[in-house]
Amino acid sequence: MVQIIRASDMGFCMGVRRAVQIMESEASPERPVFSVGEIVHNPHVVRALERSGVVQLPGPDEVEGDIGKATAERVKAGRVAITAHGVGERVVRELEASGLEIIDTTCPIVTRAQRYGQKFAREGWHVLIYGDPGHKEVRGILGWTFGQDGEPGATVVPQSDYESLRRLVEEFPGGFPNKIGVMAQTTHKMEDFARFVANLMLLRRDFNFELHVVNTLCHATTGQQEAAAALAKEVDVMIVVGGKKSANTRHLREVAEEQGTRAYHIEGPEELQADWFAGVERIGLTAGASTPDFSVDAVEARIRELVGA
Structure with missing residues (x-):
């Protein structure tokens, strides 16, 4: 008998649930809300919100120049939503100046990171952000890290290994x-x-310097990673459900693979392949922080069909 076991911590996090609930309460087909980019990185959630009256506009990642002005031109009059990943200060100020009603669904944990970046930069500290330079959240945090002189005060560093950091320090x-x-x-x-x-x-051990470290990691995401790692040790294969653009979902697959377990990252049940489950007895199932319960249920139902459980 094949077992399908769900991770103890998975799926919608507080920030995503909050953003979706705000949009569901505010939008309707008769009174739409215009979203500056995807509310969350999950196509199933985005499509459900579109049916509820959320109209997605290009976000800062897709438009060059003044995104706030571009949004105002598209909307003319109405309500505009800032997504759960947040945006930079300039975008906020442009939207405010446009006269549009703003609905801010930025995750409070992301807002906290933005405020720390702003505080560091204004007080003369150079900010190092460990993250993906192209990620929407990171681009938004960068948009708050300007010093008193108006100059950028942050650097995004995508690698954590010693050699990559050594090159960064030497070539700064x-x-x-x-x-x-x-x-x-x-x-x-x-x-x-x-x-x-x-x-x-280690790289700066021979120098006098001040280092202020702030743990801006999401506790919900960390908890999901720990649960995925624990489950991966107990199963033959892991299925990770979530948007392909979702960084936290990709990390769930990584932590499962770090335990020596095969893992597959899918968005929906149609991507499942029967040969993934050949000869397995225990299948682990987890989902990213922007993955709704109905997506997980659909994936589990399809797995049961494939394995005859």
């Missing part, structure tokens, strides 16, 4: 700063962030 324009504020993309793994900080300390 104008010399590496002595006052450093360190933070991370909220969906990254704790082990990787700890490695990043430790390697930075």
Whole structure:
């Protein structure tokens, strides 16, 4: 008998649930809300919100120039939503100046990271953000890290290994700063962030410098990663459900594979393949923080059909 076991912690996190609930309560086909980019990185959630009256517009990642002005031109009059991943300060100010009604669904944990980045930069600390330079959340945090002189005050660092950081330190324009504020993309793994900080300390051990580390990681995401790792040790294969653009979902697959377990990242049941389950007895199932329960249920139902459970 094949067993299908769900992770003890999985699916919608507080920030995503909050954003979706706000949009569901505010939007209707008769009175739509215009979203600056995807509310969350999950196509099933996006499509459900579209049916509820949420109209998705290009976000800062897709438009060059003044995104707030571009949005105002598209909407003319109405309500505009900032997504759960947040946006930079300039985008917020442009939207405010446009006269549009703003519905802010930014995750409170992301807002906290933005405020720390802003505080560091304004107080003269150079901010190092451990994260993906192209991720929407990171781009938004960067948009808050400007010093009193209006100059950018942050650098995004995508790798945590010693050699990558050594090159960063040695090649830093104008010399590496002595006052450093360190933070991370909220969906990254704790082990990787700890490695990043430790390697930075080792590289600067012969210098006098100030280092202020803030743990900006999302506790919900960390908990899901721990649950996925624990389950992966007990099963033959892991199925991870979530949007392909979702960083936290990709990390769930990574932590499962780090336990030596085969893992597959899918968005929906149609991607499942029967040969993944040949000869297995225990199948683990987990889902990213922006994955709704109905997606997980549909995937489990399809797995049961494939394995005859």
